Amino acid sequence: MTQLVSEALYNELVAFRHLVHQNPELSGQEFETTKRLTAALKALDIKIIQTKLPTGVIAEIGDDTKGPTIALRADIDALPIEEKTNLPYASVNQGVMHACGHDFHQTSLLGAAKILKAQEASLNGRVRLIFQHAEEIHTGAAEVIEDGHLADVQAIIGFHNNPAFKAGEIGIKPNGIMAAVDQFYVKIKGVGSHAADPHLGRDTIVTLTQIIAQLQTIIARNVSPRDAVVLSVTHIEAGNTWNVLPDEGFFEGTVRSFDQAARVLVKKRFYEIVEHLAEAYQVEAEITWILGPNVTNNDPKLTEIVFQETSKFADVFVPPASNAGEDFATFQEQVPGVFAFIGTNGAENAPGWHHSDFTVDDTALPFAVEYYVSNAKRLLDELQS
Ligand SMILES: [Zn+2]
Numbered sequence: 161m162t163q164l165v166s167e168a169l170y171n172e173l174v175a176f177r178h179l180v181h182q183n184p185e186l187s188g189q190e191f192e193t194t195k196r197l198t199a200a201l202k203a204l205d206i207k208i209i210q211t212k213l214p215t216g217v218i219a220e221i222g223d224d225t226k227g228p229t230i231a232l233r234a235d236i237d238a239l240p241i242e243e244k245t246n247l248p249y250a251s252v253n254q255g256v257m258h259a260c261g262h263d264f265h266q267t268s269l270l271g272a273a274k275i276l277k278a279q280e281a282s283l284n285g286r287v288r289l290i291f292q293h294a295e296e297i298h299t300g301a302a303e304v305i306e307d308g309h310l311a312d313v314q315a316i317i318g319f320h321n322n323p324a325f326k327a328g329e330i331g332i333k334p335n336g337i338m339a340a341v342d343q344f345y346v347k348i349k350g351v352g353s354h355a356a357d358p359h360l361g362r363d364t365i366v367t368l369t370q371i372i373a374q375l376q377t378i379i380a381r382n383v384s385p386r387d388a389v390v391l392s393v394t395h396i397e398a399g400n401t402w403n404v405l406p407d408e409g410f411f412e413g414t415v416r417s418f419d420q421a422a423r424v425l426v427k428k429r430f431y432e433i434v435e436h437l438a439e440a441y442q443v444e445a446e447i448t449w450i451l452g453p454n455v456t457n458n459d460p461k462l463t464e465i466v467f468q469e470t471s472k473f474a475d476v477f478v479p480p481a482s483n484a485g486e487d488f489a490t491f492q493e494q495v496p497g498v499f500a501f502i503g504t505n506g507a508e509n510a511p512g513w514h515h516s517d518f519t520v521d522d523t524a525l526p527f528a529v530e531y532y533v534s535n536a537k538r539l540l541d542e543l544q545s
């Protein structure tokens with residue numbers, strides 16, 4: 161509990177989160193989630209904005225003739241993971257789980273909505289609530305923007321739960337807090353042969369392993385040691401038996417970075433290494449490169465304000481950046497914003513995001529609610545023109 165969140169509201173929110181957790185839905189298919197949120201907001205007499213979005217909810221509190229518009233964002237989708245927590249409210253949708261804690265995010269924003277609605281008459285402007293769909297597949301934020309919901313927004317606030325920190329701890333830092341995400345897929349086409357006659361073929365497996373080994377030199381020998389960059393090959397397939405050299409194979413993986421120049425350099429070197437090694441080994445290489453979200457880049461000026469405001473009710477610190485990605489970054493390309501890490505576990509070996517035994521501590525809910533409410537009100541005051 162905090163001063164702002166009463167015991168009654170806390171109990172209400174815990175029940176709501178457990179219900180959401182029990183009924184997770186995949187990205188872009190959050191139909192029941194959308195209905196549940198819409199009903200809860202309508203019950204609070206909060207204005208729902210009509211959208212062309214398939215799922216997700218946009219709502220508003222306050223009056224834009226009295227000041228700026230501040231957006232508060234929570235994502236609502238779940239993951240294709242089989243839950244193994246054994247919680248009494250574990251997922252009933254087989255193979256689907258709120259393993260990233262977006263149940264916690266949407267519940268926090270609903271709690272904030274209830275408090276802001278009760279204070280509506282005294283708000284110095286308007287608060288737009290964005291319950292965003294499809295974060296995990298990195299398409300939701302762009303669709304919300306495309307539908308026009310950021311056009312008249314002056315600043316945006318969001319957060320991610322973070323099991324590395326305890327309830328009551330909130331990490332806030334300026335500039336990059338989560339990484340830019342690139343995804344790659346490389347197909348190698350050689351010539352198959354009998355394992356006993358490799359000279360009659362063009363070996364895809366030798367080529368694949370050479371390429372994968374050499375890709376690590378991009379991080380070790382091309383990227384500046386001062387730039388944090390990760391290149392991980394996560395999946396490789398070729399062949400299916402012991403005495404045949406296969407005619408094709410592939411690998412895929414991801415790059416994470418915080419600096420745009422480093423991001424560009426890694427892609428350039430990746431293409432050079434793959435294409436030239438393929439040529440050297442006389443096979444064909446086909447590269448597919450998918451750009452994910454940019455860096456989640458916190459506006460320094462707003463970050464200072466949010467850091468100070470949040471310090472009034474939580475234990476605020478500067479956290480290390482995370483190499484995971486977030487499509488909140490897409491909003492921050494349109495308007496200045498702040499994204500924080502709200503502690504939700506803190507145990508030494510707490511399971512991380514996307515684990516089948518991932519859990520969040522409900523006692524962190526009041527801190528997340530207050531983070532939204534107090535910073536929305538503070539920015540409405542700060543950004544008066
Ligand atoms: Zn996630």
Ligand SMILES: [Zn+2]
Pocket residue numbers: 260261262295320
């Ligand atoms: Zn997430």
